[in-house]
Amino acid sequence: MIETAEYTETEERIFEAALRVFAQKGKDGARMQEIADAAGINKALLHYYFRSKDGLYEAVFNYVFHHFLDxxxxxxxxxxxxxxxxxxxxxxxxxxxxxxxxxxxxxxxxxxxxxxxxxxxxxxxxxxxxxxxxxxxxxxxxxxxxxxxxxxxxxxxxxxxxxxxxxxxxxxxxxxxxxxxxxxxxxxxxxxxxxxxxxxxxxxxxxxxxx
Amino acid sequence: MIETAEYTETEERIFEAALRVFAQKGKDGARMQEIADAAGINKALLHYYFRSKDGLYEAVFNYVFHHFLDxxxxxxxxxxxxxxxxxxxxxxxxxxxxxxxxxxxxxxxxxxxxxxxxxxxxxxxxxxxxxxxxxxxxxxxxxxxxxxxxxxxxxxxxxxxxxxxxxxxxxxxxxxxxxxxxxxxxxxxxxxxxxxxxxxxxxxxxxxxxx
DNA sequence: GTCTATATCTCGATAGAC
DNA sequence: GTCTATCGAGATATAGAC
Known part of the structure; x- marks a missing residue:
């Protein structure tokens, strides 16, 4: 679990789910549907909060990158x-x-x-x-x-x-x-x-x- | 480079290419087209030699698995x-x-x-x-x-x-x-x-x- | 054995109702 | 904000000529 203070509750659920799926399957291997399921929300909501798959990955990666090094x-x-x-x-x-x-x-x-x-x-x-x-x-x-x-x-x-x-x-x-x-x-x-x-x-x- | 004695020359080219792509992108992230390009052959040939993407991955993985441990x-x-x-x-x-x-x-x-x-x-x-x-x-x-x-x-x-x-x-x-x-x-x-x-x-x- | 063309399906992304 | 429905690109896989 990661502390994501600057995000809303829904965004946080997406964030956690995306991290889990991206971590195991990689950026290309991950499926938006799987992330949505893991977050317990609809697929369309992923695009509502983070424009695209790339955008979601970037958000997760950047956060994690700093978290890891710091x-x-x-x-x-x-x-x-x-x-x-x-x-x-x-x-x-x-x-x-x-x-x-x-x-x-x-x-x-x-x-x-x-x-x-x-x-x-x-x-x-x-x-x-x-x-x-x-x-x-x-x-x-x-x-x-x-x-x-x-x-x-x-x-x-x-x-x-x-x-x-x-x-x-x-x-x-x-x-x-x-x-x-x-x-x-x-x-x-x-x-x-x-x-x-x-x-x-x-x-x-x-x-x-x-x- | 891996020694694949029991394979024909074309199969070997496919094998090497598949290993490279699967290794970097993972099974899901890998694209059959990319493997075909890397092997310098047509996409249809991949299916001719190894029935499916799953079949190709299994062949590569099993070979590599033993190679690595032995x-x-x-x-x-x-x-x-x-x-x-x-x-x-x-x-x-x-x-x-x-x-x-x-x-x-x-x-x-x-x-x-x-x-x-x-x-x-x-x-x-x-x-x-x-x-x-x-x-x-x-x-x-x-x-x-x-x-x-x-x-x-x-x-x-x-x-x-x-x-x-x-x-x-x-x-x-x-x-x-x-x-x-x-x-x-x-x-x-x-x-x-x-x-x-x-x-x-x-x-x-x-x-x-x-x- | 090797190619082109194409069928079929899955995925990312969007439109639009609520 | 959250959903259902759907479009269009791109993927796997196959058919069929050579």
């Missing part, structure tokens, strides 16, 4: 130790994706079809966004390396690995459930995932005496 | 040390996805729309597949933990993290290119990624004297 960057910036930074990133991202699965799915779908368009959009947005969590993590890693708090690693590659670990398993959860018996209890599995990611990354980054 | 499991099983296992997994997976981007995209697309169907399919297939690389890695981790070669970690979570690190960045490469200047040189970036992943995971798994 999620919890500030909390990241306020962390004191690197340990806290890493923990905030992992818990924050995993919780965010858990609570906004379709937001993540829509972003992934947008990457699948038309990656260049994705790049363009991001380029425009990035100029005004300093607080995207992966960027903040990257900077914190750079600082921690300089302080000797962690081993000398590539900050961007490391942030990318952390990000992957937080998101990818949600994307392939149907497969994960088949392979791992433990994944049947979703909440428990997510908890394990957070703990594992922190443990592995923290130990992987800690300086070592023996080499 | 990729290099055997090489994994033959590794001696855990260090070699990890290196084989990372290099193998990264290279495989680099060379078969659309295979990965099709699998991701299938997860986005209709995850349950994905689970069903996988469940059927898994019974006859012992060599899927993540499974082999998971077993090797379990053995290495027992031997005291690496720290006591959850084998499945660890394999999942390795897998995420090898695949996810390809999926969001358009975004990666915008954020990381280094990603403009794709080959170099992929090399860095392999090195980073091995370094971080290996150090993260190594036993430590200091706790």
């Amino acid at each position: 999620s919890f960057g500030k909390a990241m910036q306020e962390t004191a130790s690197f340990e806290e930074t890493l923990r905030t990133f992992i818990n924050g991202y995993v919780d965010y994706v858990r609570d906004h699965l379709d937001v993540m799915r829509l972003m992934v779908n947008a990457h699948l079809s038309g990656g260049e368009a994705m790049g363009q959009r991001l380029r425009r947005y990035m100029e005004s966004s300093e607080a995207a969590p992966p960027r903040v993590l990257s900077e914190k890693i750079l600082a921690a390396v300089a302080e000797g708090e962690i081993r000398p690693v590539d900050p961007f590659q490391t942030a990318l690995t952390a990000l992957s670990g937080c998101i990818f398993f949600f994307l392939i959860y149907p497969t994960v459930e088949v392979i791992a018996p433990a994944a049947a209890d979703r909440d428990a599995f997510i908890g394990q995932r957070k703990a594992h990611l922190f443990d592995l990354l923290f130990h992987g980054l800690k300086p070592r005496s023996d080499g | 990729s290099f499991g055997k090489a994994m099983q033959e590794t001696a040390s855990f260090e070699e296992t990890l290196r084989t997994f990372i290099n193998g997976y990264v290279d495989y996805v680099r060379d078969h981007l659309d295979v990965m995209r099709l699998m991701v697309n299938a997860h986005l729309s209709g995850g349950e169907a994905m689970g069903q399919r996988l469940r059927r297939y898994m019974e006859s597949s012992e060599a899927a690389p993540p499974r082999v890695l998971s077993e090797k981790i379990l053995a290495a933990v027992a031997e005291g070669e690496i720290r006591p970690v959850d084998p499945f979570q660890t394999a999942l993290t390795a897998l995420s690190g090898c695949i996810f960045f390809f999926l969001i490469y358009p975004t990666v290119e915008v954020i990381a200047p280094a990603a403009a040189d794709r080959d170099a970036f992929i090399g860095q990624r392999k090195a980073h992943l091995f370094d971080l995971l290996f150090h993260g798994l190594k036993p430590r004297s200091d706790g």
